[in-house]
Amino acid sequence: MSAPVRPLSTDEAAAFRLVRLLAAESSPYFMAALFATVPVAAPGLGTFAVDASWRLYMDPDLLVGEGAWAQADAAGVLVHEVGHLIRDHAGRAGQLPQPMSHGAWNYAADAEINDDLLAAGIALPAGVVTPAALGCEPGGLAEDYYQTTSAAGWPEPSAGEGCGSGAGTWASPVELPADVDVDGRGPLSDADGDMVRRHVAVAVREAAEGGKGRGTVPAGLARWASGVLAPPQISWRQVLRGAVRHAVALAAGQTLHTYARPSRRRVPGVILPAMRGPKVRVGIVVDTSGSMGQADLDAAMAEVSGVLRASGVDRARVLLYSCDAATSTATRVSNLAGIELVGGGGTDMRVGITAAEADRPHVVIVLTDGDTPWPEAPTRARLVCAVIRHGEPTGTPDWATTVHITPGR
Template identity: 55%
Template sequence: MSTATSTQPRPLTGEEREAFRVVRLVAFQQMPYYAAGLFSLIPVAVPGYGTWAVDRWWRLYVDPALLVGESAWTAREAGGVLCHELNHLLRVHADRACGLPQPYRHDVWNLAADAEINDDLLAAGVELPEGVVTPEAIGCADHGLAEDYYEQLIDDQDDDSGTGGNGTSADSGEPGCGSGAGLAPVPGELPPAHAVDGQSGIDDATGGLIRRRIAEAVRDAAGSGRGTVPAGLQRWANGVLTPAKVPWNRVLRSLTRQAVAETAGRVQFTYTRPSRRQSPGLILPSMRGPKVRVAIVLDTSASMSNADLLAGLSEIRGVLKSAGISGDRVTLLTCDAANGTPQRISRAENAVLTGGGGTDMRVGIAAADALRPPPHVTVVVSDGDTPWPDRSPRAKLVCVIVGNEQAATRTPGFALTATVPSGAGG
């Protein structure tokens, strides 16, 4: 492959754009379930780069010499390369590279990631240029994960083979598949908001939706029995559609313990009870940790059932009890749309759900802060459809969002946040 140049990216010419349309249609014919991704990629010309690459924002950097002209790939080969580069984005190789022991070898990761992709493409009958990396070529088994290939390649490396981490995908100077594959950026890589032919880069949220649409199409294709869907691609689709999740109650217990531990660790010195360790002529203070007080604010106008509300609350109270926090050191408040003033209750079972929405949980958090003595930790149990305070309250804030994962992304940065699925109380 040729060495990368410093040529800056530019829009495709009319001839290049027409050739790219043909290549994209060929790629679609080979792997029709990739349609949502193939038609979302934003092509950019990088003359002299020597290969094709992607960035994190779904821009495809194309060396036009491989698209048109005497040295161009065939339409089927170019279509296969297009599917290859799309796979780097689908399989989030850039994010996965961050999980490798740092600093990682860009050249080795490029081989590992390419091998993870290419065996699936070849199994699906996709045509690729001669000499592409496969698991067999690097001494590994087919249909494995890039992380496993990377580890085996690193183990096989000679100690004097050179170190990497900051070069291009091949630290020897060869061009790589770009930042979208977890490698060095293409020379002159465009910023996210830069528009090419009126189209800006695709953000993470939109990219996630595209991945899901493709995963659903792959699953449907595998279920229909038409064509060949490689095993590695089916495994990827299943991972997207049924991602592994840490049990919500474990996350909630962890966050509650964290908030309590942070507060309990605020040790103060006091002369009320002098230290038993004294020096001649000196009276030394003793250290005293606070007896942690917790306020729990329940959103009783939220669109959730009693079972949902009590599911989160039971986990919270279990953690507090194990930490020795109970009795008058735990205060329950309810906050709803009908009453502007939060109500103090003795038992969670006495909370009355008023229905509807529109509760401003800032009022409940402020009421908890105004308690005397004030709490050290305030835990809010809500469906999250509420405004949140702009500033951190005096107490450490824990937000428990029930049945609304999207709302969990809108809680303030100074809060600890956990989500509880709807129906968990059942």
Template identity: 50%
Template structure:
């Protein structure tokens, strides 16, 4: 590459032709195609997109090495990375994601729909079939197929510069917008070479929503461009327009925090300490806030797998950090309960059990402890009987695992502990 610059007038003319070809093929992607901020990247050998929806164009590919229809198809490919949020999903799929494997997985998720729409991609594009997978799956599924447990990180030579050498759509890197490593030549988000600055995350989200609505409108009409809307794009649009799922960790922390705050707010009058504002010679009581005790009851029955128990311990750590809590105790419970044990950190928690499931004995033990529990937090996969009557203190139940059975009473606050599905939108 010789550096990033603004497109010349002739290059912009060719780009407009490629964009027109793309809009003709997939008119419902028009909003996204026109939202991309184009810049020239001579010598790149392909197109690429960054996380700010800036598209890097090698001018040599516009009508010279690629035909205009091929260039339009590659524009749609890059738009696909932006619409499907491959940048953020790469961060979520694996804390040490192998970028090249993720780039291929994202390419496969996009390209099967482009091919289904009748588009021809230049070179030898990455497809699900080429990866040994079925069409219509999420990038996360393709990634885990490429990177099963135990696969060395250097299996895909992850040290490349993301330039996408070879000029094939879907080969090599597609830029940081695809979840690939950001190459050194990518521009800062606020850089402007004459075609505008990159888009912020809110603007990109508005584009996604507008495109999703256009896709659904096209699907309802029964025709779009050269054919019907590909199934993968229709599914993406449906998911995009659903309310974003709030992470269960956020819900659990909020539920516990609310219960603790409500209990801490139950102040009472006490003569143990005189009221500093009392008139001279008059003894008035002062207000005292209760010292809150939170009891964590962990289901250690045989139905709870090690992963479930580890999840419970991880959330125990989060509760231990709650403010306004003077006492935190842990009770391990299957068909019997251990004595509630006060803990200061996750290292103090000792897991015992492995029998049947009856968390009522753990609840009784927590309520009988001194000081008595003010808030109960249960970590379980369900299938346990619960007290027949509302408890005198708030109870939060964290249902863990895909197999969790929800039989919690209506007066308890229930949080389902389950990871978002592949590609599912998650609220920030």
């Protein structure tokens, strides 16, 4: 039975500092995380573990004494445990279908970390979990390994075993309440943890690009850093809604003075004009050639239709056009069911835009894979280009509003 946790003794603290130094030398980009963890002695634990508050629980018998791990192995295990915190395995576990298999996730998360550590030549104790041990290919994510491991019915460890709540599995029985300080150091908040992860990601990127740091950055770790430092991704659906809503609102706001209906304001001897706003007309031009799929087209049309309804655009004032490369013409159709995707490529969407403008719309929305020439001069109507393709859209007019839609997402 484990004894109560406590601060490290003088000898234990000295041994830990040496192990941490070795860990920092082998993985210098982990420096911020290694020094952010709060070390705690957990007699009888039999391993190292972390909680979600960045506290590191270590069996002191593995640091000092006859049964202590070799210093290089202890340093490798320290890097491993910190890896759970850096990669936010606890947060990612919360995104798995519930109820989750704690044991399968711990194996999967361990494999994701150890795969990179072994590739970097970092020493680890014998028998650590690897992708190959789970029957998986190397270089994957914990979520990939979890699917295989949970389906294979790997045995569940006893509750409380494993790497702790910081790895997204069971909380170890020795874990302290979230509000308890250790040796004057409190737990890290979620915001502080995110800041540490970002510092580590920057250091990893610098090392991978040949800047600061020693050693080789494993491919999986470099991929993780790129994901942390990448700008936040906004759903194309949200962007498309905003673009259509904005274009319709601008068109609806183009009010004119008219004497057809005099103003209600009364000025003796003067007839004042009333303000009249247009009933917005919208043309939707669909490219039936190229690489667009029916599911992607349906998704884009659903977003457009929903915004138009919410904006109060009369259904009768929404005209739909099918643009076919084979005939080089644009055909008005009554609904989306009348559009057939014929494949091929090279559609000239200028033909469809011209056909739509003949009906004098206020807004023209084009759904295309982007492989088309575009008008050189601004159209009378406000033009929204929804480009459905892999990679960023190219060649759309800078005076139009362009929305990039990634197929299948």
